Amino acid sequence: MNIAVVVRQVPDLVEPLEIDASGTALDMDEVEFLINETDDHALEQALLLKESGGGSVTVVAIDFGEVDDVLYTAAAKGADRIVKIPYDDEDCPPRPTEAAAMIAEAVKDIKDIDAELVLVGSSAHDELEGVLAPLLAIKLELPYLGVIRGVKPGEGGQVTAFKEFPGAAMAQMNVKLPAVLGILAADQPPRYVPVSRIRAAMKSTEFEEKETAAAETETGVTVLRMYHPEPSERAEMLTGSEDDVAARLAEILKEKGVIQ
Amino acid sequence: MTTLQTDPGMEFLAQRVDGDPAFGCIQCGTCAASCPLGAAMEYPPRQLILQARSGNLDKILSSASLWMCVGCHTCSSRCPRGIELADDLWPALRDRAMQEGIQPPAELQETFQNIFKYGNSLGESARKRLDWAKELDVPLRDLSKEPTAVEVLWLVCDYPSYYPRNQVVTRDFARVLTALGVRWGVLGNKEKAVGDCDRLYGEEGLFEMLVENNKKLFDKYQFEKIVTLDAHSYRALEHFYPRYGAEYPVEHYTSYLADRLDLLKPLLTKPVKATVTYHDNCCIGRRADIFDQPRMLLEAIPGVKLVEMARNRENALCCGGGGGGMWLDGHIVEHGGQRLSDQRVRQAAEVGAEVLAVSCPLELSRFEDSTKVAGLENKLLVRDIIELLAESMDLGEKEKQ
Amino acid sequence: MSAQDILVLAEVNQDAVADITFELLGGARQLAGATGGQVVAVLLGHGVAKHAETLSAADRIIVIDQEQLAAFSPTPYLAVLESLVGSEGPRVVLAGSTTIGLDVAPMLGAKLNAPVVNACQQVAVEGDVLKITAAICGGKVLADLEVSASPAVLLMLPGSFRPSEDKGAATVETLPSPVELQPGAVTFEKMILPAAGDVDITQQDVLVAVGRGIQQEDNMEVAEELAESLGGELAASRPIIDQGWLPTTRQVGKSGMVVKPKCFIALGVSGAPEHVEGMKDSELIIAVNTDPGAPIFDVADYGVVADLLDVVPALTEAIK
Numbered sequence: 001m002n003i004a005v006v007v008r009q010v011p012d013l014v015e016p017l018e019i020d021a022s023g024t025a026l027d028m029d030e031v032e033f034l035i036n037e038t039d040d041h042a043l044e045q046a047l048l049l050k051e052s053g054g055g056s057v058t059v060v061a062i063d064f065g066e067v068d069d070v071l072y073t074a075a076a077k078g079a080d081r082i083v084k085i086p087y088d089d090e091d092c093p094p095r096p097t098e099a100a101a102m103i104a105e106a107v108k109d110i111k112d113i114d115a116e117l118v119l120v121g122s123s124a125h126d127e128l129e130g131v132l133a134p135l136l137a138i139k140l141e142l143p144y145l146g147v148i149r150g151v152k153p154g155e156g157g158q159v160t161a162f163k164e165f166p167g168a169a170m171a172q173m174n175v176k177l178p179a180v181l182g183i184l185a186a187d188q189p190p191r192y193v194p195v196s197r198i199r200a201a202m203k204s205t206e207f208e209e210k211e212t213a214a215a216e217t218e219t220g221v222t223v224l225r226m227y228h229p230e231p232s233e234r235a236e237m238l239t240g241s242e243d244d245v246a247a248r249l250a251e252i253l254k255e256k257g258v259i260q
Numbered sequence: 261m262t263t264l265q266t267d268p269g270m271e272f273l274a275q276r277v278d279g280d281p282a283f284g285c286i287q288c289g290t291c292a293a294s295c296p297l298g299a300a301m302e303y304p305p306r307q308l309i310l311q312a313r314s315g316n317l318d319k320i321l322s323s324a325s326l327w328m329c330v331g332c333h334t335c336s337s338r339c340p341r342g343i344e345l346a347d348d349l350w351p352a353l354r355d356r357a358m359q360e361g362i363q364p365p366a367e368l369q370e371t372f373q374n375i376f377k378y379g380n381s382l383g384e385s386a387r388k389r390l391d392w393a394k395e396l397d398v399p400l401r402d403l404s405k406e407p408t409a410v411e412v413l414w415l416v417c418d419y420p421s422y423y424p425r426n427q428v429v430t431r432d433f434a435r436v437l438t439a440l441g442v443r444w445g446v447l448g449n450k451e452k453a454v455g456d457c458d459r460l461y462g463e464e465g466l467f468e469m470l471v472e473n474n475k476k477l478f479d480k481y482q483f484e485k486i487v488t489l490d491a492h493s494y495r496a497l498e499h500f501y502p503r504y505g506a507e508y509p510v511e512h513y514t515s516y517l518a519d520r521l522d523l524l525k526p527l528l529t530k531p532v533k534a535t536v537t538y539h540d541n542c543c544i545g546r547r548a549d550i551f552d553q554p555r556m557l558l559e560a561i562p563g564v565k566l567v568e569m570a571r572n573r574e575n576a577l578c579c580g581g582g583g584g585g586m587w588l589d590g591h592i593v594e595h596g597g598q599r600l601s602d603q604r605v606r607q608a609a610e611v612g613a614e615v616l617a618v619s620c621p622l623e624l625s626r627f628e629d630s631t632k633v634a635g636l637e638n639k640l641l642v643r644d645i646i647e648l649l650a651e652s653m654d655l656g657e658k659e660k661q
Numbered sequence: 662m663s664a665q666d667i668l669v670l671a672e673v674n675q676d677a678v679a680d681i682t683f684e685l686l687g688g689a690r691q692l693a694g695a696t697g698g699q700v701v702a703v704l705l706g707h708g709v710a711k712h713a714e715t716l717s718a719a720d721r722i723i724v725i726d727q728e729q730l731a732a733f734s735p736t737p738y739l740a741v742l743e744s745l746v747g748s749e750g751p752r753v754v755l756a757g758s759t760t761i762g763l764d765v766a767p768m769l770g771a772k773l774n775a776p777v778v779n780a781c782q783q784v785a786v787e788g789d790v791l792k793i794t795a796a797i798c799g800g801k802v803l804a805d806l807e808v809s810a811s812p813a814v815l816l817m818l819p820g821s822f823r824p825s826e827d828k829g830a831a832t833v834e835t836l837p838s839p840v841e842l843q844p845g846a847v848t849f850e851k852m853i854l855p856a857a858g859d860v861d862i863t864q865q866d867v868l869v870a871v872g873r874g875i876q877q878e879d880n881m882e883v884a885e886e887l888a889e890s891l892g893g894e895l896a897a898s899r900p901i902i903d904q905g906w907l908p909t910t911r912q913v914g915k916s917g918m919v920v921k922p923k924c925f926i927a928l929g930v931s932g933a934p935e936h937v938e939g940m941k942d943s944e945l946i947i948a949v950n951t952d953p954g955a956p957i958f959d960v961a962d963y964g965v966v967a968d969l970l971d972v973v974p975a976l977t978e979a980i981k
Contacts, residue, residue, distance in 0.1 A: 013799050013931075014378070015385045026802065032385075034377065097771075123763065125798050125933075128806075130777040131816070134735070134767040143846035144735050144768065147760040160850070163733075164916050165760055166674055168855040168909040171732065176846040182764070184916070185903055192369040194358040195376060196465025220776040220810030229796075229803050229956070235948065235964035245965050246975035249947065252963060256945050258867060258924045259891060259980055366904055367877050424968065590879030632974060 001055035001153065001177075003046040004107050004115035006136065007074065008099075009033040009065035010126045017228075020091070024223045026126075028091050033065035035073070038121025038183055045151050045186035046119050047078050053153045056080040058115065060106055060210075062094055063087045068207075075205040076197040084207045096130035097219060103132075104139035105212040115178070117159065122146045122182035129221050133182035145173055146182025282349060284341045285309045291335035291345055296578055300596035301325035305335045305345045308353060321357040324595045326350075327365055327588060331460040332578030332600075333546045347460070347499075347547075354462025364461070367587040372463050375470070379452035380418040381587075389449045392420070392427040398438040401445035403481050410445040412437070412516075413483035415497075417490035418453055419621040425628070426621050428657050432650035433489060433513065439653060440523055444487075450477060454488075456496035456543075457582065467496075468504065475506040485509040487516050489646070491543035491620035492582060498548070512544050514619050514645065518553035521560060528652040531563030534641075536648070537613035538566065539604065539627075540576035541620035554619050557645055561652045569607045577604050581622035601630040608640055615641045617648060664811055665698025666751035670742070671716060672761050673704070675852075678712050680919070681757035681819050686718035688784060688822030689755055690829065693720075695786035696752050700829050703745060705738055707731035713833045718825035724835045729842035732849030735764045737842045743772045744839040746812070753784070753791065754814040758934075759915070762816055770814035777814045778806060780934070782821045799933040800956035819915075819938035859910040860894050866923040867893025870913055870940070871901055874929015874950060874969060878906045883973045884928055890980045896920065898936040914939035928969040932957025949973065 011017055012032040020027035046057045058081040059074045061067050071082045085106050087094060094102065107115055118140065120133045137144030145161055149170060152160045161181055163171040175181065238245045253259045285306075292304035302325040303311060311320045320326060335345045343349065358364060364372075374383035393400050401410060414437070420430040437444045455470035478486075486508050488494050494512040501507065517524060536558055544550040551573045558566050571577045580589070580600030589599055605627055608616045616627055627642040643658070650656035662668070667689040672679040682702075689700040702719035704712060710726045725741055742765065746754070754769065756762035758780065770777035782803075783794040791808040796818065862868060869888040875881060881895070888895050895911060902912045913920055915935040925943035930936060932948070932955050940946070941960050948961035949969045958964040965972055 011798060012377075013801060014383060015387070017798055017802055019802075096767075096777075127779045128795055128797055128804055129779070130770065131763060131767040131779055134764055135771055135777075138768050138771040144764065145847045146735075146764045162853070163760060165852070166679070166916070166919070168912055168917050169675070170853045172850040172853055173734070174848045174850055179846055189366070189903060191361070192358065192363055192372065194355065194465050195372070195463055195469055196355075197359070199465055199469065220808060220813070221778060222807045222809075223804055224807055225805040227803055227805075228801065228954075229959065231954070231958075235958040235961040237958070237964045237966065239966075242967065242971045242975040243979075245967065245972055246979040249963070249965075249976050250979035252945075252947075253891070253924065253980065256924070258945065587877060590877050593879065629970075 001049055001053050001117055002058070002115050003049060003055060004058045004060055004118045005039070005043045005046045005079070006103055006118070006120040006132070007039040007043060007059055007061045007070055008036045008121070008124055008132070009067055009070060010036045010124050013125070019226050019228070024226050025092060026226065035070045036121050036124040038123055038185075040121075040190045041186040042119040042121050042183040043074055043077065043079070044188065044190040045183055047191070048187055049117070049151065049153055050078070058083060060103055061085065062099055062102060064093050071207060072201045072205060073193065073198050075201040076193045077191060082205060082207045083210050085210050085212055093126070095219060096127055096132040096135055099132055100135035100139045102212040103136055106210040107140065109210065116157070117177055118142070118180040119183055120180065122148065122184045128223075129219050133180065137180035140180060143175070143179045144182065145175060145179070147184050148181050149185045150187045151181060151183075282309060282343055285343055286341060288340060290338050290340065294334040294338050296332060296334065296580075296600050297328050297330065297592065297597045300592070300598075301328050305349070308349060320353065321360060322362055324591070326354060326357060327368065328592050328595060328597055330578055330580050330600070331582040332542045334578070337546045337574060351460055351462050351464065355464045358462055365588060365591045367590065368461060371587050372458055372466060375453050375455070375458055376466055380422060381453060381457065382418060382422045384422045386449050389416075389421050389451055390446075391422075392416075392430050393434070396431055396434055398434050400434065402448035403445040404448040404450040407481055408445065409482040410443050411484045412442055412444040413478070413481060413486045414444050414446050415454065415486050415488040415490070415493060416446055416451060417488060417493045417621065420489050421451070423621070423625065425625050429489065429621070429624065429644040429646050431657055432655065433646045435655040436517075436646060436650055436653065439527055439655065440520060445481075445483070447477065447481075452477070454490070454493035454496050456492035456500070459496065459500065460582065467500075471501055471504045471506050474501075475504075478506070478508060485511055487511050487513055489513050489621060491541050492622070495543040495547055512548070512550060512619070514544060514554045514557060515550055517649070518556045521556060524649070525560050528561050528649065530652050530654045532561050532648055532652050533563040534615045535565045535567055535613050536615040536617050537569050537608050537611055538617045538645075539569070539579070539608070539623065540573055541618065541623060542576070542578050542582055543620065545576055546574050554617070554645055557649060558617060561648055564648070567611045567613055569611050571607060577607065579604055579620075579623045579626050581626050599630065599633075601626040602633050605630045605634050605636055605640055609634070609636055613640060615643055615648070617643055617645050619645050662701060662745070662747060662750040663698055664750040664752055665693075665696040667692045667696070667698060667700050668746070668751040668754045669700065669702045669719065670754065670756040670762065670765065671702050671704045672757060672759060673706050673709050673712055678715055679757065679759065681759060681817070682716070683718070683824035684819065684822040685755045685757060685817060686716060687825035688817065690718055690825040690827055691822070692753060692784060692786050698750075698752060701751065703742065705730050705741055710835060714831070717828045717831040719831060720829040722831065722833045724833060725838050726835065727838050727842060729844070730838070733761055734845060734847045734849060735768065736845035736847060738765050739768050739772070740840045740842070741838055742769050746773060750812065752811050752813070754812055756814065756816055758816045758818050766814050766816050773812060773814070775812045775814050776808055776810050777816070778808065779816045781815045781817050784815060784817075796934060799931060800937075800959075801954065818934050820941050855908075855910045859908055862894055862896050862911055862913070863918050863920050865894045865920070867891045868896045868913070868920060868922045868924070869893055869926045869928065870896040870898065870930055871928050872898040872930030872936070873900045874931075875901065876929070878904070880970060881906060883970060887926065887973050887977045890977045891924070893922075893924070898930050927957050927961065928973060930957050931955045932960060
């Protein structure tokens with residue numbers, strides 16, 4: 001099975017997220033990036049499918065943030081080809097609609113790839129103006145199913161996808177390829193690859209570049225302001241030594257009738 | 261049929277473990293018998309060499325016990341053939357396992373990823389490296405902001421920088437150094453992990469990367485020597501960094517301060533009345549023979565009565581934290597091992613100690629947790645030597661809390 | 662449908678109308694009050710007609726009950742919705758940020774050439790313009806947006822609106838599908854429910870939930886002891902379940918269960934919207950986290966900024 005995997009970078013929530021001078025976007029100079037978690041799972045799922053059924057994995061990414069780090073890691077993990085889509089704007093990441101258009105073009109044009117399955121993370125925590133995964137399916141004119149926890153290969157040209165539902169339930173769905181699947185989680189957590197492999201990949205991997213036509217950016221949405229939420233007014237914060245806090249909490253639990 | 265020459269296990273031993281020594285193993289079993297977790301391991305140290313020689317490299321690489329060594333160095337220290345098991349054989353096997361796609365335990369993966377991404381094992385933002393110094397009452401030289409020549413480049417390291425319990429010790433050391441009139445500086449937010457623990461756990465590539473980056477970093481500054489509180493970092497800087505061409509004069513704080521006892525002693529004015537026992541940590545103890553200096557420091561404190569545990573000096577029982585053990589208690593316990601620190605605190609109580617003195621940052625929280633488990637909370641206090649020195653200098657933070 | 666109407670995509674899960682549908686209807690009533698239009702609920706499925714009357718906060722309830730719509734699949738649902746919306750209106754399509762909404766709403770937006778806004782928490786109409794507040798980056802960043810285009814498709818986070826007390830005209834229109842429904846490339850085979858036999862966390866009075874802050878599986882013991890001392894059970898946010906440290910039956914949040922216990926103690930849980938939606942209605946919420954900026958403190962009644970490994974054993978002791 002030939003699989004295309006889309007990977008993105010998102011702002012790392014461990015680091016402080018500063019707002020830029022315009023007050024309408026994150027300050028990209030201050031933001032640290034890491035791979036979008038669900039895209040990491042999409043890559044893992046692709047590698048698992050390749051391992052069980054053969055084929056190839058092509059990783060596609062738009063050149064924004066420190067995407068090279070992610071791409072070398074993908075190469076080290078076993079991706080066969082890496083395609084980078086050039087993108088000029090350093091300050092503003094591509095919006096989902098724009099990204100979908102660019103990626104669709106790149107994936108359609110990889111002639112010797114002819115991806116039967118496109119895997120992309122079901123969501124990313126910085127998605128505001130749309131959601132990439134289903135939009136990509138529309139642009140590619142392929143069927144879509146999202147919020148998927150695990151994909152099993154099926155009989156010729158089909159896969160079984162497990163769509164997550166509330167209450168820890170899952171719908172077992174049959175998908176006829178070609179299709180786009182939005183991955184929430186792979187069959188197993190993303191594999192670890194030792195740093196020495198990543199460094200080796202940095203020396204030996206060649207990225208392919210795929211220019212795409214500039215996409216329509218007018219979305220009919222204007223961001224007026226981006227900001228941090230006010231510090232919580234709701235929680236009463238308890239301070240002091242751990243024993244003081246524990247005693248106070250025990251009191252509260254008693255007051256509320258949780259303990260005798 | 262594979263001959264000895266073509267067996268992948270033998271080839272591996274020949275290539276990775278300094279060639280000959282591993283071939284010289286006589287299978288005496290001293291290592292396995294000395295290993296504090298040996299009884300719980302499917303393949304204790306002796307077996308690793310036996311299996312590699314017998315064409316069973318695959319078995320040991322996929323075993324759970326591969327991840328149970330905590331790097332205490334007892335095996336290496338006692339091996340009659342001088343084989344460097346803890347610091348070369350185990351890491352090499354772990355590296356090989358990961359190269360073959362074998363997944364290390366999840367907690368360990370996360371630690372490696374944290375170091376790779378954030379430059380510290382705790383996954384904290386690099387920008388918070390100096391948070392420990394926010395309310396420091398002595399002046400701090402942040403060389404990354406204002407480079408200036410210093411006597412001592414104090415490498416604070418991960419736990420002392422980020423972990424709340426350790427930050428108390430870190431601030432005390434700042435006070436002690438200042439009181440001694442030492443011209444010291446830190447690297448501020450530019451400081452990154454030294455990497456001893458990830459090297460022990462097999463991430464050779466990550467270690468190399470850290471050495472390269474740290475060399476570039478250190479070479480920017482002017483200092484006479486590096487001093488660190490972190491025993492593991494001391495070990496890596498002293499022993500392994502030179503292998504990569506990164507050689508710097510480095511001292512662990514215990515030997516640094518012991519050398520300056522004549523300046524330090526007059527400042528130790530306040531008595532600290534306590535029966536204290538010192539836990540020899542594996543990195544400066546067994547590996548570096550720094551046994552006397554910590555004791556000299558403790559004995560210089562008025563009021564301290566020093567007692568020895570039955571297992572002391574080169575026979576000290578490891579706390580179980582080194583080499584990744586910090587993150588693998590779960591894995592170890594799941595496979596029949598135990599938290600060594602739980603045993604160790606009981607050994608301290610047995611000799612009537614009121615205070616368990618340590619000199620490695622991993623030990624503080626491990627032993628404190630263990631006192632709770634062993635029912636010794638408030639009966640056995642755990643203190644870094646620095647805290648006791650600072651207390652005697654009337655600078656100590658812990659007692660004032 | 663008119664350009665002032667508010668369309669709500671109703672959802673039925675395991676034969677019950679989803680809570681979020683009632684919330685969306687409440688929101689739609691407010692918006693319709695400002696636009697002067699109607700609230701139109703769209704209920705798709707098979708055997709769902711009986712739920713129509715519960716959607717009485719709407720003015721029109723369009724029911725398309727067909728066997729081909731029995732189980733959710735994006736293509737047929739999308740085809741029906743696209744056709745229903747037609748060429749005029751609505752002003753706004755409200756969909757829940759759910760497993761169904763996240764699949765269908767963005768595609769509907771693309772087909773209608775309508776902007777799609779994700780992670781919405783607040784929506785209001787101001788003249789010709791929609792004013793929206795969205796919460797991204799795990800709830801750490803808010804964005805105020807203005808949307809002038811019509812229609813606009815909004816993915817609403819659970820808990821953003823309150824169900825409406827008011828009733829609408831509540832006219833039920835049962836229609837055949839406006840388009841021919843073909844079995845598409847994506848077909849439903851069966852529903853896999855979680856294995857019975859484990860604890861039902863939705864029935865517990867006390868839950869102690871662990872999040873990423875627990876760090877190691879080994880540390881879960883500390884949380885377990887607290888749960889035991891309170892006569893409660895352990896629960897967890899998604900990262901813990903993904904690691905396999907607890908079974909999926911213990912998961913609280915968007916992908917797991919919605920719980921409303923007497924007491925919910927969140928340990929090392931950051932409070933991202935996907936988790937909060939599963940526990941926000943608990944009677945008493947106590948949160949312990951080392952990050953003072955963690956969004957969990959916005960929903961908790963009491964908060965402690967500390968390492969759970971320090972506080973929790975002390976608390977367990979204090980309770981005993």
